Amino acid sequence: MADVHLRINGVDRRLEVEPRVSLLDALRERLGLTGTKKGCDQGACGACTVLADGERVLSCLALAVQYEGREITTIEGVADPIQRAFVRHDGFQCGYCTSGQICSALGMLAEHAAGAPSAVTEGLAAAEIELTEAEIRERMSGNLCRCGAYNGIVAAIQETQETRVAERDVPTLVEGRR
Amino acid sequence: MTTYVGEAVDRVDGTAKTTGGARFSAEYPYPDLAHAALVHATVARGRITRLDTTAAEAVPGVIAVLTHRNAPPLKPAPRVTPLNLATLASGTSVNYLNTDEVHWNGQPVAVVVAESPEAAQEAAHLVEVAYAHLPATVDFAAAEPDAKPQKSNLIMSGGAVKGDPEAALAAAPVALDLRYTTPPHHHNAIEPHATTAHWADGRLTLHDGAQNIYWTRDHLAMRFGIPKDDIRVLSPFVGGAFGGKTMVWPGTILAAMAAKATGRPVRLMLTREGVYRTVGGRTPSTQRVAVGADESGRMTALIHTSVTLTGRVGGGPEQVTSQTRHLYDAAAIRVQQNLVELDVLSNTVMRAPGESIGTFALEATVDELAYRLGVDPIELRARNEPARNPMDGKAFAHRKLRECFEQGAKEFGWAGRNPEPRSTRDGRWLVGTGVAAAYHPSWQFPANVTVRLSADGTALVRCGFHEMGMGGATAQAQIAADALGLPVEAVTVEYGDTRLPTGPGAGGSAQTASVAAALVAACEKLTRLARALARRTPGAAGASYPEILRLAGRDSIEARVGSDTRLGTAVGQLRFAGKLMSDRRRWVKAACGAQFCEVRVDADTGEVRVTRWLGVFDVGRVINAKTAASQLRGGIVMGIGMxxxxxxxxxxxxxxxxxxxxxxxxVPVHADVPAIEIRYLDDPDPTMPLGLIGVGEVSITGVAGAIANAVFHATGRRIRDLPITLDKLL
Amino acid sequence: MKDFAYLSAPDVPTALQAIARPGARFLGGGTNLVDLMRQNIERPDTVIDITRLPLDRVEELPGGGLRVGALVRNSHLAAHRAVRERYPMLAQAILAGASGQLRNMATVGGNLLQRTRCAYFTDLSAGCNKRQPGSGCDAVGGFNRNAAVLGASASCVATHPSDMCVALAALDAVVELESVRGVRRVPLTGFHRLPGDTPQVETEIAADELITAVELPALPVAAASRYRKIRDRASYAFALVSVAAAMHARDGVITDIRLALGGVATRPWRAHQAERELLGAPATEESFRRAAEAELAAAVPQSQNGFKIELAQRAITATLRQLLTEGGAA
Structure with a gap:
């Protein structure tokens, strides 16, 4: 057993887990945070996406012990206009991939804001990269949606991005923290 | 009064699903919960000769290792009888852990129950099993030539013939005789099948992502030999299903068995691999489509035959030739479905079983005929559009296929198309466009519903239907709100629980129509009650329904449609069967549509990208513009994957x-999916409740055909074997 | 997954001491190892978490090269200014691999040690000489559409799955290895072994060695470079064929060339044969095609992957053509 401290959604959590316990199972089975979903348990679907210190990662391939002391944000800790945008644009059907899509989108927007390129970025040396539909699709391709709500997800992300640019907003990840 | 019906109302569960609040089957906490994991056979057919659980049992935290040696007895899977439709629900006929026989590669041969999921998985790995192999037939391609004609049954006929199509084909001035293949597919709902099972006082509570909670309940009652009223199945959220959660597969049964054997609440979430090993998928197929036509493009002969598989332990025929019985007015038609039985896991229903792959072969052939004749493919379809059902002259309940193509052609800009293959190039991309017809029969099943109206102005609709993403609760709330003159927010819909009035299974694109029929009737009853109350209540004339209740001093009134008593259920099923039969005698009922797409094919590498999509559908009245469009899009996305x-x-x-x-x-990822434009004619089908036809399946049909046709237009290559991967285009 | 002892190494010496334990493995981002552990393909007794080691920096080398710490995350390396400007093919290769989430987790060192995606390697019921020496190779005669056409042997036809390594192979990268015995440097093109009759031995790394860095030498030609990946869907899939190419031409003659292939070989495949053909040749479609054919001349197809030979030739030609017309190679 290992003693692990995590700061989850702004709250310090301490848990005793075997080293083999994934961050995903720690969240779902030990901490009751079932908003983060298990779709494949092997890094192939993105449903388990959470933010670790603001970066999107797959909690199924993360051992909880490896994330000692890290700041983890799950869907339960997200309070962002993007959630309303997902509802408005019907960016989901069954809702099972949705937590991962939303966390991934928040991480992706932060990556883009930091200037990170993608596989479809032409002109890697450019200082600014426009977040086109093609860019969003490529950057979100690690999040599968079998219901096929991709159009709505892209629309929700676009709207969120446009609002942020208009308001020069910074990403809000955890309720009460800005 | 239609304030809400037809509008793009936000989903009632939108907040729950975007905040992590929606709870799925593996997410119900129980004190003392144990976790289960499966051990899968690694041979196709055989007997277990050696089984060593010592190492598994030694894993700290292991509670039990259940095998055929020590598992509690289970009654065999029931024989299928039309008198009890729940007998259709057996995933397979295998009596899990009650036999040393292995019938497919992947069959569960042991279940480990442990204090943690990690311990259960580790112990499952350590169970040692040896097998005596028995001869097995598993190669579809090799077995396919020996297929036997499918026998007809109540809901599906294996074949039909009109005229002498082979002779007509031989005599036709223009004729094509083509062979197609499609591979097996899996649903791949992102939520793996999961069950949380809890026994208390001989009663079972089951959280199980199911598409038919009543079938699940009734099936488990038969297997465990207990009254069905002693089982409660809850399934308020299902993380995608697409047919894969219709039957009762081993995981559900074994979770309940493990809970019974250990006396603990047990959760079994299948691994992704476990889903493939224990839940059936779509059958592979080979298909022959032959068509003969005169010079004007009138079809004189149309032949469509198919071979699909079933498992020796279960599964069923796929109606691969279904659409070919209805789409074209050929003078002579023959359809015949054939089957082979293999030592593999049962096949099962997957989004538009039959038509999804059948329309691929048919619509690709029609396109090829259009090119052979030098006629535009939409024009060719128009020339062969039947006024009545081609096989038997029955009337169509509703048929706006021609209108779908006309509207689609206009919006897509079809008129300017240069039909010449390989004629359009944009840089490294060869560009092509294609069309295909979509077709899916429409169904309606029995449903029981209660509606309660309260004096506070709220209403409660209760019906045990299913929410796997279709937005059923939202649609029914809209219908009830309109019927009762309430704001949609005032309507609560309860579903996904066998304690509720019996709802329909989610299948056949029929759930919304089925529930709507009962709900509309219940609301009519309720408003009659309210009006009668108003007549007896001074000052209530002209008052709203909730006001009538308040004035009459009543907290609430309730109306019910259908009965869940044994007699009521029998009467409901008889009425359903009667209506089904009389409907079928009178009409052919279906949704249809026109699929338009543009593809780009890399001239060097053969990579195919879908870059434009327009689907125009005839699905009767649409209840929710937003969710219906989403569902239609979803089918197209799955079709792109296929x-x-x-x-x-x-x-x-x-x-x-x-x-x-x-x-x-x-499966398709974000980058594979372009903006998909959806149109629907919104023309009610007078034979359906509220005029609505289901939207769940029609949109996957025609997709592969449209893409194959567009790929031909782009490259000049006809690919008749799915999937159209780049190696086939080099 | 087997239970294991876990140790988080605070510094390199501690990590190098700890790896002496029997059944010990280093754990980086976990994107491959944790997956394999869950599938019981890997069952270490001790896992030494190295993600806290101070090996997460990209440093300038004298002369314009870069030294990339082994624990630099894939996404950080791809986004690094100097990489984007000097070695665009490397940024593109990394970005073509996996997903945003996985690239945020995966490390450079771990990427070098990625194991094959061959279906028979990851299925414990199948014969696989790489997983279990002597158990045969079920990919031959089975599903081998993804298998290698170059560098395979009778015992193993599995492809190396990395995109990043293909670019590194083209860029003459050098792998820095450290153990208690000292530091040594191995060229990336010699780091991965051909399977021969010991497919279970995949790299030159010794059991007690840790990858500490990858060095990218200054390579002016790499400023005009490109990575082209061809796969079964538009994103988030392993390569059927990929090409990493850098080229410089003057007066229509190729004066410098770097070429490597992915998806077709048992290791990241430096296309030496094609490079020899191209150097000094006219920068034309004909030269590209001839060189591609020369590189694939030794290819041996399995029952389902013969298309890779033609596809690789076309991909090489198309990538070089693109470099010439759009990529500033001329």
């Missing part, structure tokens, strides 16, 4: 699925 990438790889030597993962089975 056309370009999806294929379950079954090793012909072992019957083992070799790509049992989401990294090796390629």
């Amino acid at each position: 056309a370009l990438a999806e294929e379950t790889l079954v090793d012909p030597r072992t019957g083992r699925i070799m790509n049992a993962s989401l990294s090796e089975y390629h």
Whole structure:
């Protein structure tokens, strides 16, 4: 057993887990945070996406012990206009991939804001990269949606991005923290 | 009064699903919960000769290792009888852990129950099993030539013939005789099948992502030999299903068995590999489509035959030729479905079973005929559009296929198309466009509903239907709100619980129509009650329904449609069967549509990208513009996967699925899916409740055909074997 | 997954001491190892978490090269200014691999040690000489559409799955290895072994060695470079064929060339044969095609992957053509 401290959604959590316990199972089975979903348990679907210190990662391939002391944000800790945008644009059907899509989108927007390129970025040396539909699709391709709500997800992300640019907003990840 | 019906109302569960609040089957906490894991057979057919659980039992935290040696007895799977439709629900006929026989590669041969999921998985790995191999037939391609004609049954006929199509084909001035193949597919709902089972005082509570909670309940009652009223199945949220959660598969049964054997609440969430190993998928197919036509393009002969598989332990025929019985007015028609039985897991229903792959072969052939004749493919379809059902002259309840093509052609800009293959190039991309017809029969099943109206102005609709993403609760709330003159927010819909009035299964694109029929009737009853109350209540004339209640001093009134008593259920089923029969005598009922797409094919590498999509559908009245469009889009996305990438790889030597993962089975990702434009005619079908036809399945049909046709237009290559991967285009 | 002892190494010496334990493995981002452990393909007794080691920096080398710490995350390396400007093919290769989430987790060192995606390697019921020496190769005669056409042997036809390594192979990268015995440097093109009759031995790394860095030498030609990946869906899939290419031409003659292939070989495949053909040749479609054919001349197809030979030739030609017309190679 290992003693692990995590700061989850702004709250310090301490848990005793075997080293083999994934961050995903720690969240779902030990901490009751079932908003983060298990779709494949092997890094192939993105449903388990959470933010670790603001970066999107797959909690199924993360051992909880490896994330000692890290700041983890799950869907339960997200309070962002993007959630309303997902509802408005019907960016989901069954809702099972949705937590991962939303966390991934928040991480992706932060990556883009930091200037990170993608596989479809032409002109890697450019200082600014426009977040086109093609860019969003490529950057979100690690999040599968079998219901096929991709159009709505892209629309929700676009709207969120446009609002942020208009308001020069910074990403809000955890309720009460800005 | 239609304030809400037809509007783009936000989903009632939108907040729950975007905040992590929606709870799925593996997410119900129980004190003392134990976790289960499956051990899968690694041979296609055989007997267990050695079984060593010592190492598994030694894993700290293991509570029990259940095998055929020590598992509690289970009654065999019931024989299918039309008198009890729940007998259709058996995933397979195998009596899990009650036999040493192995019938497919992947069959569960042991279940480990442990204090943690990690311990259960580790112990499952350590269970040692040896087998005596028995001869097995697992190679579909090799067995396919020996297929036998499918027998007809109540809901599906295996074949039909009109005239002498082979002679007509031989005599036709223009004729094509083509062969197609499609591979097996898997649903790949992102939520793996999961069950949380809890026994208390001989009663079972089951959280199980199911598409038919009543079938699940009734099936488990039969297997465990207890009254069905002692089982409660809850399934308020299902993380995608697409047919894969219709039958009762081993995981559900074994979770309940494990809970019973250990006396603990047990959760069994299948691994992704476990889903492939224990839940059936779509059958592979081979298809022959032959068509003869005169010079004007009138079809004189149309032949469509298919071969699909079933498992020796279960599964059923796929109506691959269904659409071919209804789409074209050929003078002579023959359809025949054939079957082979293999030592593999049962096949099962997957989004538009039959028509999804059948329309691929038919619509690709029609396109090829159009090119052979030098006629525009939409024009060719118009020339062969039947006024009545081609096989038997029955009337169509509703048929606006021609209008779908006309509207689609206009919006897509079809008129300016240069039909010449390989005629359009944009840089490295060869550009092509294609069309195909979509077709899916419409169904309606019995449903029981209660509606309660309260004086506070709220209403409660209760019906045990299913929410897997279709937005059923939202649609029914809209219908009730309109019927009762309430704001939609005032309507609560309860579903996904066998304690509720019996709802329909989610299948056949029928759930919304089925529930709507009962709900509309219940609301009419309720408003009659309210009006009667108003007549007896001074000052209530002209008052709203909630006001009537307040004035009459009543907290609430309730109306019910259908009965869940044994007699009531029997009466409901008889009425359903009667209506089904009389409907079928009078009409052919279906949704249809026109699929338009543009593809780009890399001139060097053969990579195919879908870059434009327009689907125009005749689905009767649409209840929710937003969710209906989403569902139609979703079918197209799954169709894109089927056309370009999806294929379950079954090793012909072992019957083992070799790509049992989401990294090796390629479902479409964001980057594969363009903006998909959806149109629907919104013309009510007068024979359906509220005029609505289901939207769940029609939109996957025609997709692969449209893409194959567009790929031909782009490249000049006809690909008749799905998926259209780049190696086939080099 | 087997239970294991876990140790988080605070510094390199501690990590190098700890790896002496029997059944010990280093754990980086976990994107491959944790997956394999869950599938019981890997069952270490001790896992030494190295993600806290101070090996997460990209440093300038004298002369314009870069030294990339082994624990630099894939996404950080791809986004690094100097990489984007000097070695665009490397940024593109990394970005073509996996997903945003996985690239945020995966490390450079771990990427070098990625194991094959061959279906028979990851299925414990199948014969696989790489997983279990002597158990045969079920990919031959089975599903081998993804298998290698170059560098395979009778015992193993599995492809190396990395995109990043293909670019590194083209860029003459050098792998820095450290153990208690000292530091040594191995060229990336010699780091991965051909399977021969010991497919279980995949790299030159010794059991007690840790990858500490990858060095990218200054390579002016790499400023005009490109990575082209061809796969079964538009994103988030392993390569059927990929090409990493850098080229410089003057007066229509190729004066410098770097070429490597992915998806077709048992290791990241430096296309030496094609490079020899191209150097000094006219920068034309004909030269590209001839060189591609020369590189694939030794290719041996399995029952389902013969298309890779033609596809690789076309991909090489198309990538070089693109470099010439759009990529500033001329």
